[in-house]
Amino acid sequence: MIKKEDLRIVFMGTPEFAVESLKALVENKYNVVGVVTVPDKPAGRGQKIKTSPVKDYALEAGIKVLQPEKLRNEDFLAELKDLNAHLQIIVAFRMLPEVVWNMPPMGSFNLHGSLLPQYRGAAPINWAVINGDKETGVTTFFLKHEIDTGNIIDQKKLPIEMTDNAGAVHDKMMVLGAELVLETVDNICNDKIKPVSQEDFIKEAIVLNPAPKIFKEDCKLDWSLDVEITYNKIRGLSPYPAAWTELIDANGKKTSLKIFETEIITDKNLLPGQIETNDKDLIYIGCSNGCLKINTLQLAGKKRMTTKEFLNGFKNLNDCKAE
Structure with a gap:
């Protein structure tokens, strides 16, 4: 002692x-x-x-x-x-x-x-x-x-x-x-x-999960995956280093977007990466078996904001897709 x-x-x-x-x-x-x-x-x-x-x-x-x-x-x-x-x-x-x-x-x-x-x-x-x-x-x-x-x-x-x-x-x-x-x-x-x-x-049947360093490419979202997998990835990377996706408009222009907070929506069917918005305060993005309601997000070079704040300045989102 x-x-x-x-x-x-x-x-x-x-x-x-x-x-x-x-x-x-x-x-x-x-x-x-x-x-x-x-x-x-x-x-x-x-x-x-x-x-x-x-x-x-x-x-x-x-x-x-x-x-x-x-x-x-x-x-x-x-x-x-x-x-x-x-x-x-x-x-x-x-x-x-x-x-x-x-x-x-x-x-x-x-x-x-x-x-x-x-x-x-x-x-x-x-x-x-x-x-x-x-x-x-x-x-x-x-x-x-x-x-x-x-x-x-x-x-x-x-x-x-x-x-x-x-x-x-x-x-x-x-x-x-x-x-x-x-x-x-x-x-x-x-x-x-x-x-x-x-x-x-360590038991014979146990699977050991690793925890390697996370790089930017690891943070990109794949909207073709299960909605819960995508939801977990977003919250697992929030607030840092943050999950991200690319918005692609009708002309093929790409805009990088970080996503921080979402909710799982199971009673709305959208194609993977399909975006639906009321242009006021709601954004939905489709996954393989449901969609996510986006609550907080951030454009490259901008501050983190709510969906409502984002839609005040970003128009024609319904013409975009997430990739």
Whole structure:
């Protein structure tokens, strides 16, 4: 056993998702001796320097911040070693080389946004929603060589509602993940963990779903597919990176359109990609066995808007098709 104030922790993370876990550790009086996050970088039209949310919180909390360009850099490794961490906690950060994750005597554990071994990879939240899963969760596990394959420490389950998009699941998982990180560290302090190999979770009949990084071409909609598949894909990519389609007018001109929110309509029959609108506040697009009512969308170079706002400026939509 080790007292929380004696346990030296280095926390590694970047986005807002990771801040919740770091905040939970700090507010529960754990001794976070350092934070590792990405370097500052210029962003936006004015190229103003942007800092990571984790850095912002760490500075407010008075925690030392390291921002290495390369994780194998000798100066960084020396600084990291000087922190004398017993344990490293990783939440939404980069892949770590062994020289980093193997440094602390009590190991390094990661928080992953799925019930491992399901959805190993970069986009577990998106893929769980895209696949229409009714449940996901969070997992803490010790790092080893192969990505997302280390021994599982603990898990918490999270239901996915049919109306949830990836953003909603992300926000709920952020809070649940912080709870699990805290419980995991508590149990490590009290010698109550019994890590289990992921192989023990894999049964002969189980199909493991991957969660690879999502690229633009993965986000294009295929209106010939089942209406529920298309609905799930849209909510699984909303709000980011966002599903998209092309509107093709009577002259063959193509306009790119992102779609964020829809509703399934089963009592209206349209051909796949066929568009029907009242030119005021309703847009329907056909799928293979029903259609989707489009609620929020975005033209390239424009802001996100409601269907009503969109139709105020986009005319002759009935003459277009989605492809």
